[in-house]
Amino acid sequence: MKDLYIDFDGVICNTIDITYKMIDELKIDKKDNAQILKFYKNLDWFKVLEEATDINNGIERIKKIIKSGKFKVSILTHVNSVEEIEAKVKYIRKNFETIPIISVPKTISKTQILCAKNSILIDDYVGNLIDWRKAGGLGIRFDLDMDGKGFPVINELDEIIEVF
Template identity: 40%
Template sequence: MKNLYIDFDGVILDTLPPVYKLAKQLNLDVKTQTKEVGMLFSKIDWEELIEDSLDLNDSVNAIKKLSESGKFNISILTHVNSLKEAKAKIKFLDGITPDLTIIPVPKDISKTKMTQTVGAILVDDFSGNLKEWEEAGGIGVKFSKEKENNCKFLNITSLEELINMFD
C-alpha cells in the first residue's frame, strides 16, 4: 500500500472562492497581505463555510473508492489557521471511510514537516506545496478543476484517477 496524502481546500471542497470574495470586499490582497488574510481565515465560521462549499468532482465518493481499492493508506493533510477550522474539517471528514487519518497542519509549517514524505503521494492544488513535497522525496500530484497545460507535476481533475495511476 502506498501512503497517500490529500489536501482539503481546493481538492476535496471548493472552500477558497468564498474566502477570496470576502477578502476582495475588504480590499485585502490575498497574494501580498498574508498576515491580514490569515486573520480573516481565523475569523471565518468554518462549519458554515464547509456547509456552503461544493465538493470538487465528487471527491467524497472518490475517497471512498480510493479506500475500497486497497491500494492506499489515506490521510488528509490540510493547512489550518485555527483550531476551529481544524475541528470543522474533522467533523466534515468523520466517517467518510473507517480508516481515514486527518492531519491538520499549522498554516506556517510545511506539510513535509508533519509526516514522512519519501515515496509518499501528495495531492494538492497548490504547486508550492508539491514542490516542497518532491524536494523531500515525495511524489507530487496536482489537482485542478481543468487539466493544465505544461503542468510540472502529474495532473488530475478527479481523485478517482489515482486508482489507475499507481500500482
C-alpha cells in the same frame, strides 16, 4: 500499499472559492499576507463548511480509492486555527468514519509533520508539491483545468487508481 495524502481545500472541498469570494467582498488585497492571515484565523469555518460542497464528487471518488485497496489514504490539510480543525473534522467524519485527518499549522511545511519519502501527495498548491518532491515524495497536482505546472495532474481524484 502506498501512503496517499490528499489535501482538503481546493482538492476535496471548494472552500477556496468560498473564502476568496468573501475576501473580495471585504475588499482585502490578496497580496496583503498579514490581512489574509488575519482573515483565515478569524474565519467561521463551521459556517464556511456548511455551504461548502465537494469538488467533482470528490467524496465518492475517495471512497473508490479506499475500495481499490492500493493506498493507505489520509487527509492532510493546512489550518489557521483550532476551530478550523474542529470544523474540518466534523465535515470529514460525516463521510469517513476512520480516515486519518492530519492538520498542519499554516506556517509549517507538510513535509515537517510527516515523512514524504515515497509517499504520494495530491495537492492544488504548487508550493506544497515542490516541498514534497524535495523531501523525496511524489506530488500530483489537482487542477480542474489540468494544468500540472510541472507535476502530473488530475482533475478527478480516483484517476489516481490508474496511475499506480
